[in-house]
Amino acid sequence: MKSFIFRQFEIRQSAEVFRVGTDGVLLGALADIRNARKVLEVGTGTGVISLMLAQRNPNAAFLGLEINQEAVQLTRLNFVNSPFHSRLKNIHQDFKSFSTQEKFDAIVTNPPYFEVSGSGKDKIARQTIELNFRELISKSSEFISEQGVFSVIIPAEAGNEFIKTAEEYHLFLIRKINIKGIENSKVKRLVLEFSLTGKALDESxxxxxxxxxxxxxxxxxxxxxxxxxKG
Structure with missing residues (x-):
């Protein structure tokens, strides 16, 4: 499968691993990691989000978790071949059983979101089979630092439920980006950011x-x- 070429790194892809898409690119470009030193990505796929974040923040170290063994190998390959390889680590790990004493300044994820799908393709990456939103939120609340930011991109229709569930775990919405595919269309995706400390909502x-x-x-x-x- 053809590689996806970025300015500072290359993403090798596989037919068996969810490929580079607009959602991942948007989260990689928009997530707030300005003050982060330790970043956790849940579900790395090809590794594109961590690589984009590593390019944006040269002072941060990254740990990626991925449940799909083939995706783990692909991510490791993309990490090793990047100029940021010394700051990037990826492990084969189910987030539900992940345990650490570390706290992270940023947790980022483009989570599975289709409850039901007729296709077997990208089954784990595209459905909430292995990790549902409540599990994702509850585990993230354990590992986020006091001033840390938890960033996700999800379908717009899942936004209210996600925000309400986050509040149950004392994660408060601080930033909301309403993403439209094209002008004058409905909101398609949301980038949502949460912290343990509430503040005025930044919405755009x-x-x-x-x-x-x-x-x-x-x-x-x-x-x-x-x-x-291409010009």
């Missing part, structure tokens, strides 16, 4: 395309340090 809108197959100026600006756009 993000548009991916200004017309079909034409990226918006907003998207081009956000991803210019990563994507190689």
């Amino acid at each position: 809108e993000f548009i991916i395309e200004k017309s079909p197959r034409q990226y918006s100026d907003q998207y081009l600006e956000l991803t210019k340090a990563f994507h190689v756009f």
Whole structure:
């Protein structure tokens, strides 16, 4: 399968591992890791999100957890071949049984979100089979530092439930980005960020395309340090 080429690194892909997609790229570009020194990614897939975050924050060290053995090997390959390899680690681990005394300044994830799917393709990555939202939230609340940020990208229709569940675990919404696929369309995705300390909500809108197959100026600006756009 063809590799996905970024400006500073390359993502090798596999037909058996969920491939680079817009959701992962958006989270990699938008997640708040400005003050992070220790970052945990839950479900690394190809490793694209951690690699983007490592490019954005040269002072952070990254630990990735992945339940799919083939994805673990692919991520490790992409990590080793990147200029950030010394700060990146990935392990074969189910987040539900993950245990550590460490606290993380940032936890990021593009979680599984289809409760039911007729396709067997990318089954673990695309469905809540191995990890549902409540499990994800409860475990993340254990490992986030006092000033840390928990960042996710999810479908818009799951937003209210996710936010309500997070509050049960004392994770409070501090940032919400409403993502539209195209101008004048419905909100398609949400980037949500939570912390143990509540503060005024920062809410904004993000548009991916200004017309079909034409990226918006907003998207081009956000991803210019990563994507190689053909002029």
